[in-house]
Amino acid sequence: MALIKKLFVAGVVVTLVAAGGFSWWTKHSLTTGGEPIEFTINPGSGVAASAQQMVAAGVPINPTMFRLLARLTGDAGRIKAGSYELKPNTSPRRLLTQLVNGEFSHEAVTIIEGWTFRQMRQAISGHDRLKHDTVKLTDQELMAKISTEFKEPEGMFFPDTYLFAKGSSEIEIYRRAHQAMLDHLNAAWEKRNKALPYKSPYEALIMASIVEKETGQKSERNMIAGVFVNRLRTGMLLQTDPTVIYGMGASYAGQIRKKDLQTDTPYNTYTRGGLPPTPIALPGLQSLHAALEPAETPALYFVARGDGTSQFSNNLPDHNRAVNRYQRGITTQ
Template sequence: MAFIKTVFLSAMVAAAAAGVGFAYWAQQPITEQEPAIAFTITPGSGAHAAGQQIAEAGVPIEPLLFNLLARVSAKSGKLKAGSYELKPGTTPMRLINQLARGEFAQESLTIIEGWTFKQMRLAMAAHEGLKHDTAQLSDQALMARITPEYKLPEGLFFPDTYLFAKGASDMQVFKQAHAMLMERLREAWEKRDPALPYKSAYEALTMASIVEKETGQKSERTMIAGVFVNRLKLGMLLQTDPTVIYGMGERYEGKIRKRDLEGDNPYNTYTRAGLPPTPIALPGAQSLTAALAPAKTDALYFVARGDGTSQFSGNLPDHNRAVNQYQR
């Protein structure tokens, strides 16, 4: 009888020690080494399969212990499929919680102010963290999936840095960037001066894209917009080179020639009055603001000084003198 009690007590002590050891293990870092280790849990995986996939990806963890911890913590049936990263210092318990909450590996993509939609699509297509669900869609087909309101995509996506889970659909980013642009445009349109010569928010967006391409000086954007607004009100040609360049497309090789200014197309603002039919780039927040809150100015002309700034003039003789001074 004494022997049985001794064996029983020994078993109890061993079990308690094992429990303490297991609890200690669950709170210790799996690894402290850089860099983070990427791994993927496939759909339909239980805790046992998830543990094996994590270990096979190079995470130094014992699948049986991982499976046991998932069950003991009541998270076994809550682990979410997806792409993850094990960062240095992560404990087994933190890893279980990460998978149960679906804290997927984060990726990012920055869309640059002034890019064309073509440049945006190329950047999206080159991003390895995205699932390229839209690769075979034309621009028009892509827009049809995003919104019934517009057929052509130029200017309709907001330049910003977007975060997404690794392996997310590129459609998710397209929709997010479009929704952000429409929200920013709506806010700016609601605050506009009613005297502005725009028939719609889309026309204001087109103006914003021209302002975006005309200057890299953020401080001058309201003045640039003021000049173009004045020209629109007077019925003058906008005569802005970025629209000509956009209309040339692949023919543009870094220089505009006289024949390019004289060759008529819908985007040549030297031959056609008013705004071009669509935006010519993706405008940022400051260009949107400038287009809908332009500077109050009498200027009708501007010319680059050569230092990144512009000289503004209210009449043609003054403008010609500025051109002679700064460009000839």
């Protein structure tokens, strides 16, 4: 009887020590320094498979104890597949929380205001952490996977920085950027002045893309838009070089010649009236707002001063004098 008592007491002590050790293990860091350890939990993985995948990736976890922790907390069936990072000073309990909450490690791809869709595709296809599942698609085939309303992709994606889990599909980035552009465009359209000479939000988007390419000065975008709106209202040609450059495509070599201005393309606003058929770039939020909230101005012309700003003129004689002064270095009275 005494032996049984001793064995019982010993068993209790061992259990308490083991429980204390297990509790200590769940709360203390798996690593204390070094670089984060990347690992991936595959779709359909249970807690046992997840633990083995972490070990295989170099995570210093005890698979048996991790499975026990997950079962004791009721989280064994809640682990989410995805890409993760084990950062220094992460405990097993915190690691399990990451997996249950789906706190994926994020990569980023940045789409720049004023880029063309071609440049956007290059940035996305060149990102080594994305799943490249659109590379063989034409622009129109790619667009068909994203929208049933829009056929041409130019201008239809919002320039921003997009976070994603490693291995995400390229199409996910395109869908998010497209939806972001629609959201911003429609919100701006709802607040527009109804007297603006646009028949649709798409026409406003075309104007925003022209404003985006015409100036890097944020403070001048509303004035630039005001000039072009005035020209549309009066039936003047827009005569904007960025549309000509876009229409030239690969033949553009960094300089516009007189014959380029005279060569007709759908985008040559020196030879064709109104807006071009599509946007010419990816406009940012300020250009969208400028197109739909243009400055109220009598100006019909502007010319670059050479310092990044523009000289605006209300009539052709004043504009010609501005061109002489700022482009040709000729001062006239």
